[in-house]
Amino acid sequence: MSRGARIWLLVFLGVATARLQTAGLPLWAYGYIALPATPGDYSARCLGERPLDCDRAGGLPSDPQNIIRRLPGSDAAFTIAQINYRYGPADWFPGDHPAMPGIVANGKEALGLRACALCHLPNGKGLMQNGGVAGLPAQYILQQLADFSSGRRRSADLNKANAFEMAAIARNLTADETKAAAAYFSSIPFTPWIRVVETERIPVFTATVNGLLLKADGDATEPLGQRLIELPEDTYQTNMLRNPRSGFVAYAPPGSLARGEALSQGCRACHGADLKGVGNVPPIAGRSSSYIGRQLYDFQQGARNGDMARLMKPAVDTLSDDDLIAIAAYVASQQP
Numbered sequence: 001m002s003r004g005a006r007i008w009l010l011v012f013l014g015v016a017t018a019r020l021q022t023a024g025l026p027l028w029a030y031g032y033i034a035l036p037a038t039p040g041d042y043s044a045r046c047l048g049e050r051p052l053d054c055d056r057a058g059g060l061p062s063d064p065q066n067i068i069r070r071l072p073g074s075d076a077a078f079t080i081a082q083i084n085y086r087y088g089p090a091d092w093f094p095g096d097h098p099a100m101p102g103i104v105a106n107g108k109e110a111l112g113l114r115a116c117a118l119c120h121l122p123n124g125k126g127l128m129q130n131g132g133v134a135g136l137p138a139q140y141i142l143q144q145l146a147d148f149s150s151g152r153r154r155s156a157d158l159n160k161a162n163a164f165e166m167a168a169i170a171r172n173l174t175a176d177e178t179k180a181a182a183a184y185f186s187s188i189p190f191t192p193w194i195r196v197v198e199t200e201r202i203p204v205f206t207a208t209v210n211g212l213l214l215k216a217d218g219d220a221t222e223p224l225g226q227r228l229i230e231l232p233e234d235t236y237q238t239n240m241l242r243n244p245r246s247g248f249v250a251y252a253p254p255g256s257l258a259r260g261e262a263l264s265q266g267c268r269a270c271h272g273a274d275l276k277g278v279g280n281v282p283p284i285a286g287r288s289s290s291y292i293g294r295q296l297y298d299f300q301q302g303a304r305n306g307d308m309a310r311l312m313k314p315a316v317d318t319l320s321d322d323d324l325i326a327i328a329a330y331v332a333s334q335q336p
């Protein structure tokens, strides 16, 4: 085959894989309103050693005027640049969590490895576009970091830059850093962070490039339809201030909770009667509905394919898109 033909074949294969991966994505779980016209492929782009190479510009807010911001109940004061500082983001409430290990608080600037606390927040509650890591069993966290690192866990959405950055981060941690981060996050109890509401209409919203959905200004509403839409309770508190005490609300189609309860009976055999986890099987109750939906779809696609993940696959194989909505809504509505 000529060189030109080979290049065209590669381009064709690349486009074909990207289509296959994105065709059935439940958009709500991946933080899209609509798929971008040409979704990127971060699986290839992030194979370099610097995790920051995976970053997609425009994901974080900026404030050229550097106004000092404050939060009720906190003595701290930060500018938006400080709040989003890659190697030491704002810690509004240091009393809410144990002392952070260096890797969690600061990452590793020399490697372009951003602080865990930037994305998952200092208290590990996480945002819908990443996920909560607080209160997970340490052994489970270690296993996930190993699976990200080996490529046995990735996102079904090749355009999900932050998930591929997460894998690059896992590849660049030392054994000691991995252990310190796992011990830290697992020691923090996961407390209520999301409220689930059944409704037919929801606030009009926008999407950031990294998969955080945000209520638009004003009081306009739109039909929810067959989606499960998770929004910060307060756009300014979450997106601008990264207030680690301001959580999320998920809007679910009427009937989701009852249907989800019925569908999730089988989950209890492994995740526990209250879905709070058993041994190294992770707790799922009360966690981000988008994160849960995204993981269920990733398991279905085989994108999470570690030894432990294979136990999950039969439980999700036959679930329809509507089942994912009902289950994710119900599980998120439970007491963590």
Ligand code: HEC
Pocket: 103, 104, 114, 115, 116, 117, 118, 119, 120, 129, 130, 131, 132, 133, 136, 141, 144, 145, 154, 155, 162, 163, 165, 166, 169, 173, 181, 182, 282, 291, 294
């Ligand atoms: C650039 C943002 C970012 C940073 C920084 C980051 N993560 Fe993540 N992390 C993610 C995303 C995104 C996911 C979820 C991927 C998905 O949904 O497929 C994730 C998932 C995880 C998970 C899996 C959680 C679960 O419930 O299975 C663990 C564990 C984790 N991260 C630990 C860490 C640790 C430890 C650090 C610091 C060393 C870190 N992360 C830094 C973005 C980040």
Ligand code: HEC
Pocket: 143, 144, 263, 264, 266, 267, 268, 269, 270, 271, 281, 282, 284, 291, 292, 295, 296, 304, 306, 308, 309, 310, 311, 312, 315, 316, 327, 331
């Ligand atoms: C046979 C045991 C088993 C059953 C049944 C099962 N799970 Fe799991 N589940 C697991 C294991 C083990 C993991 C950890 C997978 C890994 O390490 O990647 C997991 C992981 C998950 C995760 C990812 C958690 C995270 O933090 O990323 C979600 C969400 C989940 N399960 C939901 C469910 C739901 C909903 C059901 C029922 C429809 C269910 N599981 C049924 C064993 C099971």
